[in-house]
Amino acid sequence: MKKLVRLLTQTLCVAGLAFSQAPPQGPIVVSPEVTAEKKIIFRILAPKAAGVVLQAGDIQGLPKGGPQLVKGENGVWETTVGPVTPGSYRYRFMVDGVPVMDPRNPAASESNNNGWSLVHVPGFEWQDAARVPHGAVASVHYWSTALGRHRRMHIYTPPGYELGKGKYPVFYLLHGASDSDNSWSTVGRAGFILDNLIAAKKAKPMIMVMPAGHTSASFGAGGMNRAIDEFGEDFVKDIMPYVETNYRVLTGRKDRAIAGLSMGGMQTLNIGFSHLDKFAYIGVFSSGIFGGGPRPGGAAAPSAPAVSPMEEWQSKRSAMLDDAKLKPGLKLLWVATGKDDFLLKTSQATVEMLKKRGFQPVYQESEGAHTWLVWRKYLNEFAPQLFQ
């Protein structure tokens, strides 16, 4: 009898699939497969393809241009990488030059204008899903008066918050140029990292707000600049007021933190030092005042600027940079960059400038480059220092 029910439901199931979406065809492909030795096997069925390459920027030690996958007789292409450092990795296949998200993997991580497949390699307890109380990571749509359209952000509420008691400090956490507001909670593991820190009593329970830092889908024609300026307005006029109106948050300077990586670090510096009276904690990951150091690759600037971007930045914010009363209230100014990061000199120059202006940045140069491997670690080191 059980067998019959199974047969019938399977028939219906297949019929239902065929009706709404195509059923899988050809050999059953498992991808990605993470082995006990922390290797990752990537596979894709593409019998007609001439060549398949793996793109996975954060996985170290891959050949330049990504490893070529090898075609099996069944039309399945395959490559094995690693052992890799535990963590989450974005990847995609280039199939005859077309970027292809893994057709067998529903896990994804959004960038500003495209998507990446996502694989998690467990092994670092502090970022894995553990048997601890979990918070919630919400997708929240708000109307941006600054930009005149609906925008989305992600908001982490810690374990216990949804029961309705107490007010919490707020940590604004900004993403980079290749990211979206979903990046910190997908490839960045921010929710799990906070869950684990809070369970171990290493970090205070806090609200963590992860806004969308881009204001346009394109990078060209001043995209980055526009992102930095327009986002600053959206942040101050809409994001902060939305959070403070709709969530139970503390609203003193000592109850607010802001940090960001790469482009988000530049945005953090702009917002933080334009509103220094509002933030007691500022974190800058793999970033600085862009244009403040030598250009990447060491190439000379096309022409010597009369006023450097760093000077321009300082002159814009000089009232708050020079206000001695604001300095004691800044409890932590934390800057960290990987030794192999292409923005290393930019970070160093920014730290020097801030020291000259009378601040006391805590500066760290860690192992690593401009990748999520270091940004997850920075979050894990920065969050415990907040609101203590």
Place this chain on the structure above:
Amino acid sequence: MKKLVRLLTQTLCVAGLAFSQAPPQGPIVVSPEVTAEKKIIFRILAPKAAGVVLQAGDIQGLPKGGPQLVKGENGVWETTVGPVTPGSYRYRFMVDGVPVMDPRNPAASESNNNGWSLVHVPGFEWQDAARVPHGAVASVHYWSTALGRHRRMHIYTPPGYELGKGKYPVFYLLHGASDSDNSWSTVGRAGFILDNLIAAKKAKPMIMVMPAGHTSASFGAGGMNRAIDEFGEDFVKDIMPYVETNYRVLTGRKDRAIAGLSMGGMQTLNIGFSHLDKFAYIGVFSSGIFGGGPRPGGAAAPSAPAVSPMEEWQSKRSAMLDDAKLKPGLKLLWVATGKDDFLLKTSQATVEMLKKRGFQPVYQESEGAHTWLVWRKYLNEFAPQLFQ
């Protein structure tokens, strides 16, 4: 000066992209493009491909096998569909037989074991993002004692909930076989639909819980059956207790609703009628007791069963089906199916059976087939009837 800053930041931006991820190459492709006439233009850059087909099951009137895209001189393939009914549509490209999510579109909707690109065509106010207060849709990880692993669900909290006052009724909303726990809040627009209903005072503010109905990545070897049985245990042992422990919810029978589409409708019937004392509202969208009607396509069953799946289902649940005391507490038993749905007979047979057992199902046959076009409408009709 502004120009110089822009130049420098652009250089850094491109360098940063090159460092972490490949920059877009070739012509700038915009896809999807939604026109004012509600047409959708799909484009993909694939200079080496021999053929590209669009898959978009819910878009009506497409040629069987999907429309072929036409290749332009720049290597960009293109097709225009519509005008279409307003709503969200999942789609992907088949490029020489490989399923490809749109490389230019970060919006996605997860299925059980793959992903789909997502396009929204505005025009139905009740499901669009409107200038009304918005709730939050959270991704929540919980430990399933029934399944021995972490699982994910999505939970909608209505506008005002995060401020911490009051208790709310709970609506459990289940997805179909081709879906994941993120489907109702992506292609299903559930958050926006509830936002709009609540703003118009047509629906009571409520918590809406959208669990993961699948318990395995594969459909073969009893996948659907396993999903239905194992999920029932997960739901009762873990999901309901998690929600009632971690959220401010009312816990009377009259404060709980459950509904689902297709596979989720079958799960709703199983859970609802195994725990009839716990639910006052039951909704079944495009579903019924699988095996209870003629098989899809009208083919005869391979052999006449001694006991039909419908009879087996009834005998399992007869204590609650026959308990006259439980019937008045069931305030709404709502069943709806499209006239072109392949499960139409299954729905009809289930309604007949429930009537024979002394229930008073409200039954509706609407225009439409087994697609998200009807399920969004059903949610919009069902939710206002809850907790009144």
